[in-house]
Amino acid sequence: MSITADDIAKIAKLARIRVDSDEVPELSQRLANILKMADKLQTVNTDGVVPMANPLDAVQRLRADVVTEPAGAAALQARAAFLAIAPSSEQGLYLVPKVIE
Amino acid sequence: MSWETVIGLEVHMQLATKTKIFSGSSTEFGQEPNTQANAIDLAMPGTLPVLNEEALRYAIMFGLAIDAEINPLSAFERKNYFYPDLPKGYQTTQLAEPIVGPGKIEIELADGSSKTIRIHHAHLEEDAGKSLHEDFADQSGIDLNRAGTPLLEIVTEPDMRSPEEAVVFAKKLHSIVTSVGVTDGEMSQGSMRFDVNVSVRKKGEEKLGTRTETKNLNSFRFIEEAIKQEVNRQIDVIEDGGKIIQETRLYDGDTKTARAMRSKEEANDYRYFPCPDLLPVVVDKETIEQIRATLPELPNAKKQRFIDTYALSSYDAGVLTAERALADYYEGVAKFSGEPKLAANWVMGEVVSFLNKSNLSITTFANERMRAKDLAAIIERITDNTISGKQAKDLFLAYLEEQDDIDVIIEKRGLKQVSDTGAIEKIVADIVDANPEQVEQYRAADEGKRKKLLGFFVGQIMKASKGQANPGVVNEILLKKLES
Known part of the structure; x- marks a missing residue:
């Protein structure tokens, strides 16, 4: 299966990755190789095989519904620590370029 | 041309x-922004999610309440998209293996008939944060307190045929989930948000029309208005020779207008895949049965019990069981007073109208303003003839003001009913003597007209007694006097 330049553009946009045009040929080749492997997997007979959601032979453990985080002044302190590593913040909010719906 | 409306709902319910x-x-709702978002909620590297057992339990409780299959093995997947209020770049949700399989909810329509609305499935997922667009020039503020809040998304089949049906269903769902206690159901705080899928087709046609989705409606009124408007819009478009485009729409409850959101064709490519951070969730039969045993009485069963135990009409029982707190309050009043019918009239009448006027919840009312015991005491004073029904209404309001002992208020406000026949006989005699003309008219009148004249006399007598005469005793004495 071949991967067109349009496919690359679409996948790159969905993943928010910038791809320059000179990278496209190599990328389509590599993606085509991945798909080739997927095609090979498709030929395996999986009748009667239960889909595996996770390779570990284990089930999800559960957490008790108990608050583990501090409230009040300590919560404000924790917030300050997180806000400090954000590019921009104000009034306790993370600031991002304007989102228009 | 006759059109048929087809409606399906997706409900995001906060557990x-x-x-x-x-x-x-x-x-907890309404806290300082970003004080309830820890490293996991912020998607810091190296953090791992662990499922909240209570969220799972609530999802199962809901499934059992709607007669659904509980999936013994469910799994989480990643729904990938980029938005600033979604720190991970994906929403952890369920797709192929949701926790709750197909179920059904019975609704009662206005004409008295009932209808089954099928539930396609319900799945667990996390909520996103909140974007605030108003306060910053060219920037948006992000509050992630809500990010990671557990939601159960409930998806119906397209089984509703009118805006009214959709609202009846939404109210029934609200009644079930608040009765079971899996959500607080506070619509104004976003605890239940409805997305409505609407399409129209010519009557008799089987193929569904192209649908649109109007998102995030958070009141029953908005659901009704948004659907009505969208149905009219679709019919107009088609009758003008146009085509409906599948799109997501937003409804503004303040301006009562809807608009199409930016095309999401590309963004809809969510590239789901199983979440490698979470293992399959296994629920065994024993756990399900343990949870089933904790299910409280459901609204339908409670309604039937109210009809059987308290001899209420189907309508009254329906009103009283729509909300669990109201049903509990009613049962308290009925038990304490021993007068289930009177209790129903009082709770549905005075209490509900007071709640509407004062914008209070029944829970606050019951805890802070008038306990079931207090209302029962008022009712007891009616049944033991201390006060009349009319005086009881005054006493009800007086109690809300003073919260004093009921008998003290009765004494203080002179609300005691006069049942002493001697005193009433004197008033009746005075009034009859003062109105010889009406007495003549009464004696000459037929049955229907007599009733009206009787009303005139009773009115005069009650006024003369300052509303304190026992109406039953007044009637008895008056009739005797007029017919002698």
Whole structure:
């Protein structure tokens, strides 16, 4: 299966990755190789095989519904620590370029 | 041309857990921004989600309440998209293997008939944060307190045929989930948000029309208005020779207008895949049965019990069981007073109208303003003839003001009914003597007209007694006097 330049553009946009045009040929080749492997997997007979959601032979453990985080002044302190590593913040909010719906 | 409307709902319901679905951050509403978003909620590298057992339990309770299959093995997947209020770049949700399989909810329509609305499935997922667009020039503020709040998304089949049906269903769903206690159901705080899928087709046609989705409606009124408007819009478009485009729409409850959101064709490519951070969730039969045993009485069963135990009409029982807190309050009043019918009249009449006027919840009312015991005491004073029904209404309001002992208020406000026949006989005689003309008219009148004249006399007598005469005694004496 071949991967067109349009496919690359679409996948790159969905993943928010910038791809320059000179990278496209190599990328389509590599993606085509991945798909080739997927095609090979498709030929395996999986009748009667239960889909595996996770390779570990284990089930999800559960957490008790108990608050583990501090409230009040300590919560404000924790917030300050997180806000400090954000590019921009104000009034306790993370600031991002304007989102228009 | 006759058109048929087809409606399906997707409901995002916030579960009543104390903490988030995958972290130990509090879910309490209305806190300082970003004080309830820990490293997991913020998607810091190296953090891992662990499922909240209470969120899972609530999802199962809901499934059992709607007669659904509980999936013994469910799994989480990643729904990938980029938005600033979604720190991970994906929403952890369920797709192929949701926790709750197909179920059904019975609704009662206005004409008295009932109808089954099928539930396609319900799945667990996390909520996103909140974007605030108003306060910053060219920037948006992000509050992630809500990020990771556990949601159960409930998806119906397209089984509703009118805006009214959709609202009846939404109210029934609200009644079930608040009765079971899996959500607080506070619509104004976003605890239940409805997306409506609407399409129209010519009557008799089987193929569904192209549908649109109007998102995030948070009141029953908005659901009705948004659907009505969208149905009219679609019919207009088609009758003008146009085509409906599948799109997501937003409804503004303030301006009562809807608009199409930016095309999401590309963004709809969510590239789901199983979440490698979470293992399959296994629920065994024993756990399900343990949870089933904790299910409280459901609204339908409670309604039937109210009809059987308290001899209420189907309508009254329906009103009283729509909300669990109201049903509990009613039962308290009925038991304390021993007068289930009177209790129903009072709760549905004075209490509900007071709640509407004062914008109070029944829970606050019952805890802070008038306990079931207090209302029962008022009712007892009617049945033991201390006060009349009319005086009881005054006493009801007086109690809300003073919260004093009921008998003290009765004494203080002179609300005691006069049942002493001697005193009433004197008043009746005075009034009859003062109105010889009406007495003549009464004696000459037929049955229907007599009733009206009787009303005139009773009115005069009650006025003369300052509303304190026992109406039953007045009637008896008056009739005797007029017919002698």
